[in-house]
Amino acid sequence: MRDSKSKFHGYNRRDFMLTGLGVAGGLALPTAFASRAFAADRPPIGTWPAGSAGDSVFIGITVPRTGAYALQGEDELKGYELAVEHINTGHPLIKKISPKTTKGVLGKTVKYGVADSGAKPNDAVQAEQRFISENKAVLMTGSTSSAVAVALNKLAQREKVLYVAGISGSNDTTGKDCVRYGFRQCFYGETAANAIGPVLLKTFGKNRKAAFMTPDYTYGHTVTKSMNDFLTKNGGWTMVTNQVSPLGAPDFSSYLTNIANSGAEILVNVNWGHDAVLSIQQAKQFGILPKMKLVVPYQVPFLAREVGAETMEGVYAATDFWWTLEDKYPLAKMFVEAFDKKYGYKPEWGAENAYMEFALWAEAVEHAGTFYPPEVIKSYEAGRKIDSVVGEVYWRAADHQLVRPVIIVRGKKPGDMKNKEDFWDVTEILPGAPLMQKPDAFGCKLGDYT
Amino acid sequence: MITWTNFVSQLFNGLALGALLALISSGLTIIYGTLGVLNLAHGAMFMLGGYAGYVAYEATGSFVVAVIAGTLFLLVVGVAMERLIIRHFYGRPHEDQLLVTFGLGIVMVELVRLFFSSLSKTVPPPQLLSGITSMGFLFYPTYRLAAVGIVAVALLAMYIVLYRTRLGMIVRAGIEDPVMVDSLGINVYRIFMIVFGIGAMAAGFAGIVNAPVASLTPDVGEAILVQTFVVVVIGGVGSFPGAVLGGLIAGEIISVTSMFNPGYAYVMLFGAMTLVLMLRPQGLLGTKGRE
Amino acid sequence: MLRQRPYLVEALLAIGLIAAPFILPHLGFAPDTVNRILVWGLFGIGFDILFGYTGLLSFGQSAFYGTGGFVAAYLLTRAGFPYVLLALILGMIAAAAVGFLVGLVALRRTGIYFAMITVAIAEVFYFVEFNPLAHWTGGENGLPGVPAPTLYLGFATVHMSTGWSLYPFLALCYFIGIVVALRIVRSPVGAIFSAIRENPLRAAAVGHSVHTYKLAAFVIAAAYAGLAGGLLGVLQAFMPPDAFTFETSGQLVILTAIGGRGTLFGPLLGATIWLYLQDYLQGSLGLGASWKLVLGLVFVLLVAFLRHGIIGGITDLYRWVSGRAAPAGTEETASLPGFEIGETQDASAAGTGRAAAVAPPPARRRPAPGFTGPILHATGLCKYYGGVVANADIDFSVNRGELRGIIGPNGAGKSTFFKMLTCEVPPSSGKIVFEGRDITGKTVTEVCQLGLTKSYQVNQLFNRLTVRENLTIAALAELRGKFRLDLLRSLRTFPGLREQVDHTLELVNLVECRDTPVAQLAYGEKRRLEVGLALASSPTLLLLDEPLAGMSPSERAETVTLLRSIGEGRTMIIIDHDMDALFNLAERITVLQEGRVLVEGTPDEIKSNAAVQEAYLGGVHGVIDE
Known part of the structure; x- marks a missing residue:
């Protein structure tokens, strides 16, 4: 970098509209100088060219x-x-x-x-x-x-x-x-739901009763909706209860009590991070697992390590990658x-x-x-x-x-694990393209290049 | 999920949940009542108790040892904290005490993260108490059932200490009128140290008793701390029976509301607190004039 | 230090803000970091008025930060509202309105209780933003795309975006924020805020509506928070949902404590240090996840060793270095910025000497129209505490201009009786009429505003304020009534204030120590100030609860002279154990025993009354003496 002394080197030209106020005025010069030195044809943009000017x-x-x-x-x-x-x-x-x-x-x-x-x-x-x-x-x-x-x-x-x-x-x-x-x-949510949905119908059959556990924010509600829409439309499943819990809840017992009394056969847990870990551990304590079948539509890194293989046995999850x-x-x-x-x-x-x-x-x-x-x-x-x-x-x-592709995994029986990190069986690798919505379906407008 | 069975189940669950909240809150409230210090590190102490128990459990494999270790370790932490730090803050404004305990809470959480990483740790319940018990109307984890009993015994022990011993009399007298106790020639500093130790111990005990219920992370205390505030405000700051009552009310509110609309369980809890403040600002069992 | 030049602080700040973009980059500050510091600083100004000046520690400021931020951001993004400045102001108003409602609930308690309630309230706000209002606030994704302001200057249009181009706007906001805040703390309201911090009980007793002033401080803090929240959105073109979290409130408290509370600039300095260290520990030192541990330790050490934050530490150091000129122990004073007085007048006043020469301030209040009876008339007053009778069936009447003494053995219920008369405690039954008005059940503040006040048995002073500041606060209650929101009015130019305070100073003979903080006064001086606080609001009826207690004989003599002089043209009721003094002073004496009126009469009648001697000496006849 030729002009390493200036902290403002390469700074965006838009930022110097205030020259009249005298604040940025003194700082604009080195920038303009540097820009000219590096790009004859293209105006500087973002941190370019300053960011890639050195080695x-x-x-x-x-x-x-x-x-x-x-x-x-x-x-x-x-x-x-x-x-x-x-x-x-x-x-x-x-x-x-x-x-x-x-x-x-x-x-x-x-x-x-x-x-x-x-x-x-x-x-x-x-x-x-x-x-x-x-x-x-x-x-x-x-x-x-x-x-x-x-x-x-x-x-x-x-x-x-x-x-x-x-x-x-x-x-x-x-x-x-x-x-x-x-x-x-x-x-993401949509591909996860579209990937795991057919697997669930294939594995558990039609017309089942499902309880959902949803973290109370937009991500949770969207995934739950995608999952539920798919399962009701294509498999005639019913959502018997949807337990919405706040982020970082210290205890899930009241939600789990409702689920225990709901008569559900399958538990779809959309929680993420430690919320997922804790809710699954406590579902096990309440005997909801393995009585109900657990499904994790959006897999959480370290979930199986933290919850333990016994609990995760037979659990279906959609994920990005598994080491096997x-x-x-x-x-x-x-x-x-x-x-x-x-x-x-x-x-x-x-x-x-x-x-x-x-x-x-x-x-x-x-x-x-x-x-x-x-x-x-x-x-x-x-x-x-x-x-x-x-x-x-x-x-x-x-x-x-x-x-x-989206990877569908199923929790291994502890006895079948080849080593202590062998928690999941990869059951399916689903090509990505059919799982995705049309590019504009969720209202994506990319915006400008410059 | 509004069925009779579920209602009874939730009532019971609320009791179990409330008992634990009561235990954690009681430590906070007696420290505040006696020393006039609101310990913002209380949630971190709860977490620390869990981790101390976890270490002991990993070393010995015994849950009983873990409970003892978690409790004693926090007694030591509490006494040390009082002697080394809190003591120098009695003469200073309340706000300084809040600030220093707030800072200490951060230090404790991050120290634990440094040593144990953020990967959650599990302490399994003892063999005898693992599994599920059928209660007719619902299946309930055996350990949680037992925990209700354990907490009840601990609360009873605290009650005896506070209401049936000389120390307890002094402590309660101190809550009523600190100046008077001082003038009786009782060494208040020693009493303060003991009370802080007991309060910390209660948090540590609650932490390790809760560990088989909810796995440990360094952040486990933060959500609890806010709930204990609500409990203490509902029950009356400085009141031990208030903490117990407040804990039970909070547990029932969370559980019963979740039956109607789980998303609103915590809002109802805060709503109840606001209601108490409007109608009885000193808390349900608090005495007027204590600030 | 800066007393003679009232605009020096503002000028220095302006210079600093203009110089910052030329200096800070060389110290390793990125422009966005500087902007962020300004937003924290602005957020903190309001909080410092609430915490540092009024003494209310709130852990719930995030509620207002978020409210202001989201209202502004919603208007500017989803609602398509085009005026950035107006949106910011609307956000600020919304935050203030919400602050008013929250304050109504939270301020029902004080101290730690208050702190806990604010935590809980902030949690509710976070939840509400995250869930029921997610449609408007974007839930966990927040509101992206908040535009930056565009200024039309007539001859040119200034577009701001990020970094230094936004800096002048934020710096201007901060500057205005400080100027307004300085006006507020230098206004009568600011003085009363400090009084509330020091001694809320006395602030109420001298006639200020403490609760309303607290609410005012709370709303001011909320308004600042709201504006800062809006600017946060503008600063990063995105309104983050975590503006609402408890951690945001906690960080604000930390920043203020680090910088120094009660300084207005504390949060700015605290934010500078915190953000710098956060970068430095993670970046240059490469501490990774343990940066927070180190910062936590730094914070604990700062709280432990620097009581008033860094600014406080620097002030102490300055005083220490500049050495013996300053009186010892000044570090405990927190001066009100508005109390600046010209030196010339002081020099002349210092020589005036003894107080007795000064005429007392007139008792200024008028009775209810057409009223002629006794100034105070109590009938059937009873007070029970549980089953214990403190006072029973007291009928008591005092005429205008009378000087009444009340005596009685310990436990006779004298203090409870006084507390009922001043409406500090409500009677269990009975009625109190003051100047023809029924005052039973009124508050101590209302009664003081009517012209009835008391000096306390145990000193109730504003300890970290100077003598002059103490008296000013009492005088303000008379001049302004129990509540007035003259936030921008200067205390120095308040008509009649200086005269009234100076007069009281001379009257209670505290001219020489008028600029000494109360904490450094001798005991006798404090007692005189205690009386002075009651006097400064020029009451028609003055109650004095043991004004001579704990004084040396010479101090007593002096105080008796003082009492005699202030008693002229005023009605006074005095409780004391020094019967000689009382017999000397009072025209009539009421003797209380076991909660009842034993006898009432002239001093001579009382001295010779057998029942009184019985009460005091248990039947052994003799001369009454202490």
Whole structure:
């Protein structure tokens, strides 16, 4: 960077409209100078070109490291770290996903900063804004809930800095709150419901009675609705009760008492994070499990480890990834081995999602041949078939959602587990495209490139 | 889910839930009543009791040892906290006491996270109490049934200590009139230390007794703390019987409301608190004039 | 320190805010961090008025932060309302309105109870935002797309977006916020806020409607929170649902405590340190998840060792360094910014000497029209506490201009009787008529406003305020009535206030220590101030509960002279154990025994009354003496 002394180097030109007030006036000059030096034909946008002017580029990561989602946040962070390491060293796995990669991205080393978001949108936005203005981040990432993902989506569009979502299950992230600068790799409410629904009908038959446990926020209500709509329409199921509980409830006994008295045969638990863990553990205590069959439409990383294999036996769940996919996909095997070697456990889907987000970004940038965001976005939108840890995938240009399979797993009998982390049987791998809604069905309008 | 069976079930569940809330709240309320310190670290102490018990359980495999360890550890923590920190705040405004206990709560939670990570920990109930008991109208976890009894015994023990011993007389006299106790030549500081220890112990005991019911995370105390506030406000700040009554009322409100509309269980709880404040601001069993 | 230049603080702040974008970047502050600090600072101004000035610690400020934020954000996004500034103001009004309603409930209790209630209320708000109102608030996704303001300056249009371009707008908001807050704390209302913090009981007793003032402080804090909430949405083009969480309230409390409460700038400084450390610990030190542990420890240490936060610490250090000039122990004073007085007059006043030379302030109130009977008339007063009879069947009457003494052995029910007369406790039965008005069941504040007040047996002073400030608060009650919202009026230019305070100062002979904080006064001085507080509201009927208690003989003599002088043209009732003094002072004496009136008469009659001697000496005849 030629003008490293100026903190405002490369700062957005829109920000200097106030020159008349004399506040920003003195600061505008170095920016204009720097911009001219780097881009004769394109005006600077977001952190470009300042962010990629040196021999390294910076990624801003915010994950929850304290609070209710800290566990998932730390797992996600490991996936990011591994991806960065692989990108910088030109690991064979990255080269499989992004064949053009040598070392780094376009020859530049990837650096990153991590900030604790506490799973709070406000803190996440705060941290990313700092990464943008201070470190000239070229990419933002991290979320364990859609609240954060949506907030960062909007930040990305405003700041014109790319954002790849972490864990985000809401339809809104690539639905009504989608943006041109945001991308999502993982599965979501709609695909989860459409994937697991037929499996449930096939396994449990028609005209069953189901009790739902729903966390009381938009994500919970949407997933419950998608599931219930599918099951009533296609299988004649009835929802006998829907127990709505607040986030972070310390006890589920009153909800479970209602369920116990509801006469349901199947328990669909939409709760997430520790709420899912606790509600399932307590359902077991109440004898609701295994009397009722448990279904988890949107799998929670570490769920089986925390709840225990006895409880999870026979439980159906939809997920993004499970490590035994290594038997089917060579890339999955490489990923699981590398991860296990570095961190000493098999990766959960949060880590896989994180790894893939970075790998896919590296792929897009290499293909674009530039960090210029509109070009990178167009590279994403080109819809290339890309090899991934779950086979061939591609981006859907209209809503920036990755078209990728959804994995259906069933809890193993403790006796059948080959090792202490062998919790799930992968029963089905459902291709993504048929599971997805039409791109505009949830009101997605991507917005501008510049 | 409004059926007769379910109603009876929920009434019972409310009792079980309320008993536990009563136990946690009683520690908070006697500390406040005697020392005039609202311990915002109380939720963290509840959590700490669970973790101390967990460590003991992992080492010995005995639930009884875990309960004893969790309780004693918090007694030690409570006494140490009083001697090293809280004591220096008696002469300072109430707000300072709130601030320092608030800060200590954060430190405790993050220390536990540092040592135990955020992965939830489970302490299973003892063999004898695991499983499910049929009560005719509902199946209820045996341990939860037993916990009602355990909590009842603990509350009774606290009642005896507070109402049938010399120490208890002094403590209650102190709640009524701290100046008088001081003038009787009783070493108030020692009493304060003991009371803080007992209050912390109650939180620790509740923490480990609750551990088989709800798995442990570093954040387990936060949601509980707010609920104990509501319990204490309903029952009357500083009143031990008030905490018990408030706990039971809170448990029943949460349970019974969930029968009609589970989403509103907590709103009803806060609504009840507001109602009490409007009609009887000192709380159901609180004495007027105590602030 | 800055007394002679009233606008110095404002000027320094303006310079600081203008200089900030040129200096802070070199210290490692990103523009958005600076903007965020301003929002926290603005949020904190209101909270500091509530907590630092009025002494009400609320853990529920997030409720108003969120309310203001979401009202503004909703208007600007979903409702398509085009005027950013107006939306911000509407959000602020909504927050203030909600604050008013919440205050009605929460302020029914004080102290820790109040803190707990605010926690619970904030939780309800979070729930309501998250669920029943999710349609309007976006639930857990919040409201994205909040536009930044655009200013039409006539000759040019200024678009603001992020970073430094938004900074001038936020800085201006903060500046206005501080200017208004300074006016508020320098206004009579601000003085009364401090009085409530120091001694709510006395603030009520000198005639201020404490509850209404508290509600005012609560609403002010809510309004600031609402505006800050709206600006948060503008700042990040997104209104986050977590603005409503308990943690937001908690963080505000932490920031204020770190910076220094009762300073208005505390939250700004606290936010600067907190946000900087948060970045520094995670970024430069790479502490990862344990950043919060370290910050928690830092916070505990700060609370333990720096009682008044960093600003308080700096002030103490400044005093310590600037050394012996300052009187010892000043660190406990919290001065009211409005009490600034010219030095010239003080020099002359200091020489005036003894108090007796000064005429007492007139008893200014008028009786009810056409009223002529006794100024105070109580009939059949009884007071029971459970089964215990404190007072029974007391008939008591005092004429205008009379100086009445009340004596009685310990436990005769003198203090309870006084408390009933001043309406501190309601009688179990009976009736009290003051100047022809039935005052039974009125509050102590109302009665004081009518012209009946009391000096307390145990000093009830505003301890961290100076003597002058104490008297000002009492005088304000007379000049302004029990409640008035003159938030922007300067205390210094309040007509008649200075005269009344100076007069009382001279009367109770405290001119020389007028700028000394009460905590540093000698006991006799405090007793005189206690009487002065009652006098400063120029009552028609003054009750004095043991004004001579605990005084040395010379102090007694001085106080008796004082009492005699203030008794002129005024009705007074005095309880004391010093019978010689009372017999000397009073025209008539009432003797209470076992809760009843034993006898009433002139001092001479009382001295020779057998029943009185019986009561005091248990039948052994002799001279009554203490």
